[in-house]
Amino acid sequence: MKADGVTEPRNLEEQAQLLIGKDIYEILIKGYTEKQWGRKCSELPAFIIKRLPVRFVHDNNYFNDRFQGIPIGGFNKLIDGLLEGVNVKLNTDFFDDRQHWEQIAEKVLYTGKLDEYYDYRFGKLEYRTVRFEEEIFDMPNYQGNAVMNFTDAEVPYTRIIEHKHFEMFGDDVYKCPKTVISKEYSAEWKDGMEPFYSVNNDKNMSLYQQYKVLADQEPNLIIGGHLAEYKYYDIAPIIEKVMSLPI
Ligand SMILES: Cc1cc2nc3c(=O)[nH]c(=O)nc-3n(C[C@H](O)[C@H](O)[C@H](O)COP(=O)(O)OP(=O)(O)OC[C@H]3O[C@@H](n4cnc5c(N)ncnc54)[C@H](O)[C@@H]3O)c2cc1C
Structure with missing residues:
Protein backbone atom coordinates (compact mmCIF):
# COMPACT_ATOMS: atom_id res chain seq x y z
CA MET A 1 0.00 0.00 0.00
CA VAL A 57 10.12 -14.23 1.86
CA HIS A 58 10.86 -15.98 5.19
CA ASP A 59 14.48 -14.81 5.40
CA ASN A 60 15.08 -13.01 8.69
CA ASN A 61 18.68 -12.01 8.02
CA TYR A 62 19.38 -8.30 8.11
CA PHE A 63 21.76 -8.36 5.16
CA ASN A 64 21.29 -9.93 1.75
CA ASP A 65 24.90 -11.10 1.42
CA ARG A 66 25.51 -14.75 0.51
CA PHE A 67 28.14 -15.20 3.22
CA GLN A 68 27.41 -13.67 6.63
CA GLY A 69 29.00 -14.02 10.04
CA ILE A 70 31.50 -12.66 12.51
CA PRO A 71 35.11 -13.79 12.88
CA ILE A 72 35.65 -16.91 15.02
CA GLY A 73 36.79 -15.66 18.44
CA GLY A 74 35.53 -12.14 17.70
CA PHE A 75 36.93 -9.05 16.00
CA ASN A 76 39.71 -8.50 18.57
CA LYS A 77 41.32 -11.78 17.57
CA LEU A 78 41.12 -10.90 13.90
CA ILE A 79 42.57 -7.42 14.42
CA ASP A 80 45.36 -8.78 16.67
CA GLY A 81 46.33 -11.15 13.87
CA LEU A 82 46.22 -8.47 11.17
CA LEU A 83 48.36 -6.10 13.22
CA GLU A 84 50.95 -8.62 14.34
CA GLY A 85 54.40 -7.07 13.89
CA VAL A 86 52.95 -3.64 13.12
CA ASN A 87 53.93 -0.72 15.34
CA VAL A 88 50.63 0.43 16.91
CA LYS A 89 50.09 3.11 19.53
CA LEU A 90 46.79 2.80 21.36
CA ASN A 91 45.07 5.40 23.53
CA THR A 92 46.81 8.15 21.60
CA ASP A 93 44.79 11.13 20.43
CA PHE A 94 46.09 12.50 17.11
CA PHE A 95 45.35 16.05 18.30
CA ASP A 96 47.46 15.74 21.46
CA ASP A 97 50.61 15.84 19.31
CA ARG A 98 49.41 16.59 15.82
CA GLN A 99 52.64 18.28 14.69
CA HIS A 100 54.70 15.23 15.58
CA TRP A 101 52.51 12.82 13.59
CA GLU A 102 52.34 15.12 10.58
CA GLN A 103 56.13 15.52 10.57
CA ILE A 104 56.94 11.81 10.59
CA ALA A 105 54.29 10.74 8.07
CA GLU A 106 54.48 10.96 4.29
CA LYS A 107 50.77 10.48 4.17
CA VAL A 108 48.16 10.71 6.89
CA LEU A 109 45.16 8.39 6.74
CA TYR A 110 42.70 10.16 9.00
CA THR A 111 39.66 8.28 10.34
CA GLY A 112 38.44 10.81 12.92
CA LYS A 113 35.89 13.62 12.68
CA LEU A 114 36.62 15.94 9.76
CA ASP A 115 35.24 19.02 11.53
CA GLU A 116 37.69 18.38 14.40
CA TYR A 117 40.58 18.01 11.92
CA TYR A 118 39.88 21.60 10.85
CA ASP A 119 39.34 22.79 14.39
CA TYR A 120 35.60 23.25 13.85
CA ARG A 121 36.29 26.43 11.86
CA PHE A 122 32.94 26.35 10.02
CA GLY A 123 30.97 24.95 12.97
CA LYS A 124 30.27 21.54 14.52
CA LEU A 125 28.73 18.58 12.76
CA GLU A 126 26.06 16.62 14.63
CA TYR A 127 26.38 12.96 15.64
CA ARG A 128 24.42 10.40 17.59
CA THR A 129 26.04 8.28 20.25
CA VAL A 130 24.96 5.20 22.22
CA ARG A 131 25.06 4.67 25.97
CA PHE A 132 25.45 1.00 26.86
CA GLU A 133 23.99 -0.27 30.12
CA GLU A 134 25.36 -3.68 31.02
CA GLU A 135 23.74 -6.22 33.32
CA ILE A 136 24.83 -9.71 34.38
CA PHE A 137 22.14 -12.25 35.21
CA ASP A 138 22.34 -15.55 37.07
CA MET A 139 20.57 -17.34 34.27
CA PRO A 140 21.95 -19.10 31.20
CA ASN A 141 19.59 -17.51 28.69
CA TYR A 142 17.97 -14.08 28.94
CA GLN A 143 16.26 -13.50 25.59
CA GLY A 144 17.10 -16.48 23.40
CA ASN A 145 18.95 -14.55 20.72
CA ALA A 146 21.75 -12.05 20.20
CA VAL A 147 19.72 -8.96 19.33
CA MET A 148 16.22 -7.92 20.33
CA ASN A 149 14.94 -4.65 18.89
CA PHE A 150 12.31 -2.64 20.79
CA THR A 151 10.36 -0.77 18.19
CA ASP A 152 7.87 1.11 20.39
CA ALA A 153 8.55 4.67 21.54
CA GLU A 154 7.70 3.92 25.20
CA VAL A 155 10.70 1.62 25.86
CA PRO A 156 13.65 4.00 26.35
CA TYR A 157 16.32 1.76 24.81
CA THR A 158 16.46 0.71 21.16
CA ARG A 159 17.72 -2.83 21.61
CA ILE A 160 19.16 -5.44 23.97
CA ILE A 161 22.24 -7.41 22.99
CA GLU A 162 22.82 -10.75 24.71
CA HIS A 163 26.45 -11.33 23.90
CA LYS A 164 26.82 -15.08 24.42
CA HIS A 165 24.51 -15.84 21.47
CA PHE A 166 27.10 -14.49 19.04
CA GLU A 167 29.45 -17.33 20.00
CA MET A 168 27.33 -20.08 21.58
CA PHE A 169 24.55 -22.01 19.94
CA GLY A 170 22.05 -24.71 20.94
CA ASP A 171 22.79 -26.51 24.20
CA ASP A 172 26.16 -24.75 24.56
CA VAL A 173 24.27 -21.67 25.77
CA TYR A 174 23.24 -23.58 28.90
CA LYS A 175 26.79 -24.71 29.75
CA CYS A 176 27.50 -21.23 31.06
CA PRO A 177 25.15 -20.45 34.02
CA LYS A 178 25.34 -16.64 33.63
CA THR A 179 24.67 -14.19 30.85
CA VAL A 180 25.65 -10.59 30.02
CA ILE A 181 23.27 -8.20 28.29
CA SER A 182 23.67 -4.60 27.08
CA LYS A 183 20.80 -2.20 26.71
CA GLU A 184 21.48 0.46 24.06
CA TYR A 185 20.25 4.00 24.70
CA SER A 186 20.61 6.35 21.74
CA ALA A 187 21.60 9.94 22.58
CA GLU A 188 22.78 13.18 21.01
CA TRP A 189 26.58 13.34 20.83
CA LYS A 190 28.37 15.94 22.95
CA ASP A 191 32.07 16.72 23.47
CA GLY A 192 33.83 13.88 25.30
CA MET A 193 31.44 11.20 24.03
CA GLU A 194 32.18 8.75 21.25
CA PRO A 195 30.54 9.76 17.96
CA PHE A 196 28.76 6.73 16.46
CA TYR A 197 26.44 7.91 13.72
CA SER A 198 26.52 10.99 11.48
CA VAL A 199 23.23 12.88 11.21
CA ASN A 200 23.00 13.31 7.46
CA ASN A 201 20.37 16.00 7.11
CA ASP A 202 20.72 18.92 4.67
CA LYS A 203 22.19 21.28 7.27
CA ASN A 204 24.99 18.89 8.26
CA MET A 205 25.69 17.77 4.70
CA SER A 206 26.30 21.30 3.48
CA LEU A 207 28.54 21.98 6.51
CA TYR A 208 30.44 18.76 5.80
CA GLN A 209 30.97 19.82 2.17
CA GLN A 210 32.82 22.92 3.37
CA TYR A 211 35.29 20.72 5.28
CA LYS A 212 35.56 18.26 2.38
CA VAL A 213 36.68 21.08 0.04
CA LEU A 214 39.60 21.74 2.40
CA ALA A 215 40.53 18.04 2.66
CA ASP A 216 40.49 17.64 -1.13
CA GLN A 217 43.19 20.29 -1.39
CA GLU A 218 45.67 18.37 0.78
CA PRO A 219 47.73 15.92 -1.32
CA ASN A 220 49.16 14.06 1.71
CA LEU A 221 45.88 13.55 3.49
CA ILE A 222 43.59 10.60 2.93
CA ILE A 223 40.30 10.73 4.76
CA GLY A 224 38.37 7.54 5.29
CA GLY A 225 35.66 5.93 7.36
CA HIS A 226 32.31 6.86 8.79
CA LEU A 227 33.59 9.87 10.74
CA ALA A 228 35.92 11.47 8.19
CA GLU A 229 33.48 10.83 5.33
CA TYR A 230 30.47 11.66 7.48
CA LYS A 231 28.38 8.76 6.24
CA TYR A 232 27.12 5.45 7.55
CA TYR A 233 29.20 2.39 6.70
CA ASP A 234 28.64 -1.27 7.46
CA ILE A 235 31.80 -3.22 8.30
CA ALA A 236 32.17 -5.09 4.99
CA PRO A 237 32.02 -1.97 2.76
CA ILE A 238 34.55 -0.10 4.91
CA ILE A 239 36.96 -3.05 4.71
CA GLU A 240 36.48 -3.14 0.95
CA LYS A 241 37.18 0.57 0.81
CA VAL A 242 40.41 0.23 2.83
CA MET A 243 41.64 -2.49 0.49
CA SER A 244 41.18 -0.25 -2.53
CA LEU A 245 42.87 2.84 -1.05
CA PRO A 246 45.55 4.43 -3.27
CA ILE A 247 48.40 4.01 -0.75
C1 LIG B 1 26.35 0.27 18.06
C2 LIG B 1 26.84 -0.07 16.67
C3 LIG B 1 26.55 -1.31 16.12
C4 LIG B 1 27.01 -1.64 14.85
N1 LIG B 1 26.69 -2.88 14.33
C5 LIG B 1 27.13 -3.22 13.10
C6 LIG B 1 26.83 -4.51 12.54
O1 LIG B 1 26.17 -5.34 13.17
N2 LIG B 1 27.28 -4.80 11.29
C7 LIG B 1 28.02 -3.91 10.57
O2 LIG B 1 28.41 -4.23 9.43
N3 LIG B 1 28.33 -2.67 11.06
C8 LIG B 1 27.91 -2.31 12.30
N4 LIG B 1 28.21 -1.07 12.81
C9 LIG B 1 29.02 -0.16 11.99
C10 LIG B 1 30.52 -0.42 12.15
O3 LIG B 1 30.87 -0.12 13.49
C11 LIG B 1 31.27 0.48 11.17
O4 LIG B 1 30.99 0.04 9.86
C12 LIG B 1 32.78 0.47 11.31
O5 LIG B 1 33.23 0.62 12.63
C13 LIG B 1 33.31 1.63 10.49
O6 LIG B 1 34.72 1.61 10.50
P1 LIG B 1 35.51 2.98 10.42
O7 LIG B 1 36.94 2.61 10.18
O8 LIG B 1 34.84 3.89 9.47
O9 LIG B 1 35.34 3.68 11.84
P2 LIG B 1 35.72 3.20 13.29
O10 LIG B 1 35.63 1.73 13.44
O11 LIG B 1 34.92 4.07 14.22
O12 LIG B 1 37.25 3.61 13.36
C14 LIG B 1 37.67 4.94 13.45
C15 LIG B 1 38.91 4.95 14.32
O13 LIG B 1 39.47 6.26 14.33
C16 LIG B 1 39.93 6.49 15.66
N5 LIG B 1 40.00 7.92 15.91
C17 LIG B 1 39.02 8.85 15.77
N6 LIG B 1 39.47 10.06 16.16
C18 LIG B 1 40.76 9.89 16.55
C19 LIG B 1 41.77 10.76 17.05
N7 LIG B 1 41.54 12.06 17.24
N8 LIG B 1 42.99 10.24 17.37
C20 LIG B 1 43.25 8.92 17.18
N9 LIG B 1 42.34 8.04 16.71
C21 LIG B 1 41.12 8.53 16.40
C22 LIG B 1 38.86 5.85 16.55
O14 LIG B 1 39.38 5.60 17.83
C23 LIG B 1 38.59 4.57 15.77
O15 LIG B 1 39.45 3.52 16.19
C24 LIG B 1 27.77 -0.71 14.09
C25 LIG B 1 28.05 0.55 14.63
C26 LIG B 1 27.59 0.87 15.90
C27 LIG B 1 27.91 2.22 16.48
Whole structure:
Protein backbone atom coordinates (compact mmCIF):
# COMPACT_ATOMS: atom_id res chain seq x y z
CA MET A 1 0.00 0.00 0.00
CA LYS A 2 1.46 3.33 -1.00
CA ALA A 3 1.07 6.46 1.10
CA ASP A 4 -1.66 8.63 -0.38
CA GLY A 5 -0.46 10.64 -3.31
CA VAL A 6 3.25 10.33 -2.53
CA THR A 7 5.41 9.41 -5.51
CA GLU A 8 8.69 11.19 -4.72
CA PRO A 9 9.36 10.81 -0.97
CA ARG A 10 10.66 13.98 0.70
CA ASN A 11 11.61 12.42 4.02
CA LEU A 12 12.02 9.12 5.87
CA GLU A 13 8.36 8.91 6.87
CA GLU A 14 7.16 9.18 3.27
CA GLN A 15 9.88 6.82 2.01
CA ALA A 16 9.05 4.17 4.64
CA GLN A 17 5.34 4.29 3.88
CA LEU A 18 6.09 3.94 0.20
CA LEU A 19 8.22 0.85 0.89
CA ILE A 20 6.14 -1.00 3.49
CA GLY A 21 2.84 0.85 3.98
CA LYS A 22 1.48 2.87 6.89
CA ASP A 23 0.65 0.00 9.31
CA ILE A 24 4.04 -1.71 9.31
CA TYR A 25 5.74 1.69 9.30
CA GLU A 26 3.92 2.66 12.50
CA ILE A 27 4.48 -0.69 14.25
CA LEU A 28 8.08 -1.39 13.26
CA ILE A 29 9.80 1.76 12.06
CA LYS A 30 8.41 4.98 13.53
CA GLY A 31 9.13 4.54 17.27
CA TYR A 32 12.49 2.85 16.77
CA THR A 33 13.75 5.38 14.21
CA GLU A 34 12.68 8.40 16.27
CA LYS A 35 14.44 6.94 19.35
CA GLN A 36 17.54 6.15 17.32
CA TRP A 37 17.86 9.59 15.75
CA GLY A 38 16.17 11.78 18.37
CA ARG A 39 14.31 13.43 15.50
CA LYS A 40 10.91 12.98 13.88
CA CYS A 41 10.80 10.64 10.88
CA SER A 42 9.32 13.52 8.89
CA GLU A 43 12.51 15.51 9.58
CA LEU A 44 14.95 12.76 8.56
CA PRO A 45 16.27 12.21 5.02
CA ALA A 46 14.59 9.47 2.96
CA PHE A 47 17.80 7.60 2.09
CA ILE A 48 18.36 6.35 5.69
CA ILE A 49 15.52 3.89 5.32
CA LYS A 50 16.54 2.76 1.84
CA ARG A 51 19.40 0.65 3.21
CA LEU A 52 16.88 -1.55 5.06
CA PRO A 53 16.16 -4.55 2.86
CA VAL A 54 12.47 -5.26 2.29
CA ARG A 55 11.69 -8.88 1.37
CA PHE A 56 8.54 -10.88 0.93
CA VAL A 57 10.12 -14.23 1.86
CA HIS A 58 10.86 -15.98 5.19
CA ASP A 59 14.48 -14.81 5.40
CA ASN A 60 15.08 -13.01 8.69
CA ASN A 61 18.68 -12.01 8.02
CA TYR A 62 19.38 -8.30 8.11
CA PHE A 63 21.76 -8.36 5.16
CA ASN A 64 21.29 -9.93 1.75
CA ASP A 65 24.90 -11.10 1.42
CA ARG A 66 25.51 -14.75 0.51
CA PHE A 67 28.14 -15.20 3.22
CA GLN A 68 27.41 -13.67 6.63
CA GLY A 69 29.00 -14.02 10.04
CA ILE A 70 31.50 -12.66 12.51
CA PRO A 71 35.11 -13.79 12.88
CA ILE A 72 35.65 -16.91 15.02
CA GLY A 73 36.79 -15.66 18.44
CA GLY A 74 35.53 -12.14 17.70
CA PHE A 75 36.93 -9.05 16.00
CA ASN A 76 39.71 -8.50 18.57
CA LYS A 77 41.32 -11.78 17.57
CA LEU A 78 41.12 -10.90 13.90
CA ILE A 79 42.57 -7.42 14.42
CA ASP A 80 45.36 -8.78 16.67
CA GLY A 81 46.33 -11.15 13.87
CA LEU A 82 46.22 -8.47 11.17
CA LEU A 83 48.36 -6.10 13.22
CA GLU A 84 50.95 -8.62 14.34
CA GLY A 85 54.40 -7.07 13.89
CA VAL A 86 52.95 -3.64 13.12
CA ASN A 87 53.93 -0.72 15.34
CA VAL A 88 50.63 0.43 16.91
CA LYS A 89 50.09 3.11 19.53
CA LEU A 90 46.79 2.80 21.36
CA ASN A 91 45.07 5.40 23.53
CA THR A 92 46.81 8.15 21.60
CA ASP A 93 44.79 11.13 20.43
CA PHE A 94 46.09 12.50 17.11
CA PHE A 95 45.35 16.05 18.30
CA ASP A 96 47.46 15.74 21.46
CA ASP A 97 50.61 15.84 19.31
CA ARG A 98 49.41 16.59 15.82
CA GLN A 99 52.64 18.28 14.69
CA HIS A 100 54.70 15.23 15.58
CA TRP A 101 52.51 12.82 13.59
CA GLU A 102 52.34 15.12 10.58
CA GLN A 103 56.13 15.52 10.57
CA ILE A 104 56.94 11.81 10.59
CA ALA A 105 54.29 10.74 8.07
CA GLU A 106 54.48 10.96 4.29
CA LYS A 107 50.77 10.48 4.17
CA VAL A 108 48.16 10.71 6.89
CA LEU A 109 45.16 8.39 6.74
CA TYR A 110 42.70 10.16 9.00
CA THR A 111 39.66 8.28 10.34
CA GLY A 112 38.44 10.81 12.92
CA LYS A 113 35.89 13.62 12.68
CA LEU A 114 36.62 15.94 9.76
CA ASP A 115 35.24 19.02 11.53
CA GLU A 116 37.69 18.38 14.40
CA TYR A 117 40.58 18.01 11.92
CA TYR A 118 39.88 21.60 10.85
CA ASP A 119 39.34 22.79 14.39
CA TYR A 120 35.60 23.25 13.85
CA ARG A 121 36.29 26.43 11.86
CA PHE A 122 32.94 26.35 10.02
CA GLY A 123 30.97 24.95 12.97
CA LYS A 124 30.27 21.54 14.52
CA LEU A 125 28.73 18.58 12.76
CA GLU A 126 26.06 16.62 14.63
CA TYR A 127 26.38 12.96 15.64
CA ARG A 128 24.42 10.40 17.59
CA THR A 129 26.04 8.28 20.25
CA VAL A 130 24.96 5.20 22.22
CA ARG A 131 25.06 4.67 25.97
CA PHE A 132 25.45 1.00 26.86
CA GLU A 133 23.99 -0.27 30.12
CA GLU A 134 25.36 -3.68 31.02
CA GLU A 135 23.74 -6.22 33.32
CA ILE A 136 24.83 -9.71 34.38
CA PHE A 137 22.14 -12.25 35.21
CA ASP A 138 22.34 -15.55 37.07
CA MET A 139 20.57 -17.34 34.27
CA PRO A 140 21.95 -19.10 31.20
CA ASN A 141 19.59 -17.51 28.69
CA TYR A 142 17.97 -14.08 28.94
CA GLN A 143 16.26 -13.50 25.59
CA GLY A 144 17.10 -16.48 23.40
CA ASN A 145 18.95 -14.55 20.72
CA ALA A 146 21.75 -12.05 20.20
CA VAL A 147 19.72 -8.96 19.33
CA MET A 148 16.22 -7.92 20.33
CA ASN A 149 14.94 -4.65 18.89
CA PHE A 150 12.31 -2.64 20.79
CA THR A 151 10.36 -0.77 18.19
CA ASP A 152 7.87 1.11 20.39
CA ALA A 153 8.55 4.67 21.54
CA GLU A 154 7.70 3.92 25.20
CA VAL A 155 10.70 1.62 25.86
CA PRO A 156 13.65 4.00 26.35
CA TYR A 157 16.32 1.76 24.81
CA THR A 158 16.46 0.71 21.16
CA ARG A 159 17.72 -2.83 21.61
CA ILE A 160 19.16 -5.44 23.97
CA ILE A 161 22.24 -7.41 22.99
CA GLU A 162 22.82 -10.75 24.71
CA HIS A 163 26.45 -11.33 23.90
CA LYS A 164 26.82 -15.08 24.42
CA HIS A 165 24.51 -15.84 21.47
CA PHE A 166 27.10 -14.49 19.04
CA GLU A 167 29.45 -17.33 20.00
CA MET A 168 27.33 -20.08 21.58
CA PHE A 169 24.55 -22.01 19.94
CA GLY A 170 22.05 -24.71 20.94
CA ASP A 171 22.79 -26.51 24.20
CA ASP A 172 26.16 -24.75 24.56
CA VAL A 173 24.27 -21.67 25.77
CA TYR A 174 23.24 -23.58 28.90
CA LYS A 175 26.79 -24.71 29.75
CA CYS A 176 27.50 -21.23 31.06
CA PRO A 177 25.15 -20.45 34.02
CA LYS A 178 25.34 -16.64 33.63
CA THR A 179 24.67 -14.19 30.85
CA VAL A 180 25.65 -10.59 30.02
CA ILE A 181 23.27 -8.20 28.29
CA SER A 182 23.67 -4.60 27.08
CA LYS A 183 20.80 -2.20 26.71
CA GLU A 184 21.48 0.46 24.06
CA TYR A 185 20.25 4.00 24.70
CA SER A 186 20.61 6.35 21.74
CA ALA A 187 21.60 9.94 22.58
CA GLU A 188 22.78 13.18 21.01
CA TRP A 189 26.58 13.34 20.83
CA LYS A 190 28.37 15.94 22.95
CA ASP A 191 32.07 16.72 23.47
CA GLY A 192 33.83 13.88 25.30
CA MET A 193 31.44 11.20 24.03
CA GLU A 194 32.18 8.75 21.25
CA PRO A 195 30.54 9.76 17.96
CA PHE A 196 28.76 6.73 16.46
CA TYR A 197 26.44 7.91 13.72
CA SER A 198 26.52 10.99 11.48
CA VAL A 199 23.23 12.88 11.21
CA ASN A 200 23.00 13.31 7.46
CA ASN A 201 20.37 16.00 7.11
CA ASP A 202 20.72 18.92 4.67
CA LYS A 203 22.19 21.28 7.27
CA ASN A 204 24.99 18.89 8.26
CA MET A 205 25.69 17.77 4.70
CA SER A 206 26.30 21.30 3.48
CA LEU A 207 28.54 21.98 6.51
CA TYR A 208 30.44 18.76 5.80
CA GLN A 209 30.97 19.82 2.17
CA GLN A 210 32.82 22.92 3.37
CA TYR A 211 35.29 20.72 5.28
CA LYS A 212 35.56 18.26 2.38
CA VAL A 213 36.68 21.08 0.04
CA LEU A 214 39.60 21.74 2.40
CA ALA A 215 40.53 18.04 2.66
CA ASP A 216 40.49 17.64 -1.13
CA GLN A 217 43.19 20.29 -1.39
CA GLU A 218 45.67 18.37 0.78
CA PRO A 219 47.73 15.92 -1.32
CA ASN A 220 49.16 14.06 1.71
CA LEU A 221 45.88 13.55 3.49
CA ILE A 222 43.59 10.60 2.93
CA ILE A 223 40.30 10.73 4.76
CA GLY A 224 38.37 7.54 5.29
CA GLY A 225 35.66 5.93 7.36
CA HIS A 226 32.31 6.86 8.79
CA LEU A 227 33.59 9.87 10.74
CA ALA A 228 35.92 11.47 8.19
CA GLU A 229 33.48 10.83 5.33
CA TYR A 230 30.47 11.66 7.48
CA LYS A 231 28.38 8.76 6.24
CA TYR A 232 27.12 5.45 7.55
CA TYR A 233 29.20 2.39 6.70
CA ASP A 234 28.64 -1.27 7.46
CA ILE A 235 31.80 -3.22 8.30
CA ALA A 236 32.17 -5.09 4.99
CA PRO A 237 32.02 -1.97 2.76
CA ILE A 238 34.55 -0.10 4.91
CA ILE A 239 36.96 -3.05 4.71
CA GLU A 240 36.48 -3.14 0.95
CA LYS A 241 37.18 0.57 0.81
CA VAL A 242 40.41 0.23 2.83
CA MET A 243 41.64 -2.49 0.49
CA SER A 244 41.18 -0.25 -2.53
CA LEU A 245 42.87 2.84 -1.05
CA PRO A 246 45.55 4.43 -3.27
CA ILE A 247 48.40 4.01 -0.75
C1 LIG B 1 26.35 0.27 18.06
C2 LIG B 1 26.84 -0.07 16.67
C3 LIG B 1 26.55 -1.31 16.12
C4 LIG B 1 27.01 -1.64 14.85
N1 LIG B 1 26.69 -2.88 14.33
C5 LIG B 1 27.13 -3.22 13.10
C6 LIG B 1 26.83 -4.51 12.54
O1 LIG B 1 26.17 -5.34 13.17
N2 LIG B 1 27.28 -4.80 11.29
C7 LIG B 1 28.02 -3.91 10.57
O2 LIG B 1 28.41 -4.23 9.43
N3 LIG B 1 28.33 -2.67 11.06
C8 LIG B 1 27.91 -2.31 12.30
N4 LIG B 1 28.21 -1.07 12.81
C9 LIG B 1 29.02 -0.16 11.99
C10 LIG B 1 30.52 -0.42 12.15
O3 LIG B 1 30.87 -0.12 13.49
C11 LIG B 1 31.27 0.48 11.17
O4 LIG B 1 30.99 0.04 9.86
C12 LIG B 1 32.78 0.47 11.31
O5 LIG B 1 33.23 0.62 12.63
C13 LIG B 1 33.31 1.63 10.49
O6 LIG B 1 34.72 1.61 10.50
P1 LIG B 1 35.51 2.98 10.42
O7 LIG B 1 36.94 2.61 10.18
O8 LIG B 1 34.84 3.89 9.47
O9 LIG B 1 35.34 3.68 11.84
P2 LIG B 1 35.72 3.20 13.29
O10 LIG B 1 35.63 1.73 13.44
O11 LIG B 1 34.92 4.07 14.22
O12 LIG B 1 37.25 3.61 13.36
C14 LIG B 1 37.67 4.94 13.45
C15 LIG B 1 38.91 4.95 14.32
O13 LIG B 1 39.47 6.26 14.33
C16 LIG B 1 39.93 6.49 15.66
N5 LIG B 1 40.00 7.92 15.91
C17 LIG B 1 39.02 8.85 15.77
N6 LIG B 1 39.47 10.06 16.16
C18 LIG B 1 40.76 9.89 16.55
C19 LIG B 1 41.77 10.76 17.05
N7 LIG B 1 41.54 12.06 17.24
N8 LIG B 1 42.99 10.24 17.37
C20 LIG B 1 43.25 8.92 17.18
N9 LIG B 1 42.34 8.04 16.71
C21 LIG B 1 41.12 8.53 16.40
C22 LIG B 1 38.86 5.85 16.55
O14 LIG B 1 39.38 5.60 17.83
C23 LIG B 1 38.59 4.57 15.77
O15 LIG B 1 39.45 3.52 16.19
C24 LIG B 1 27.77 -0.71 14.09
C25 LIG B 1 28.05 0.55 14.63
C26 LIG B 1 27.59 0.87 15.90
C27 LIG B 1 27.91 2.22 16.48
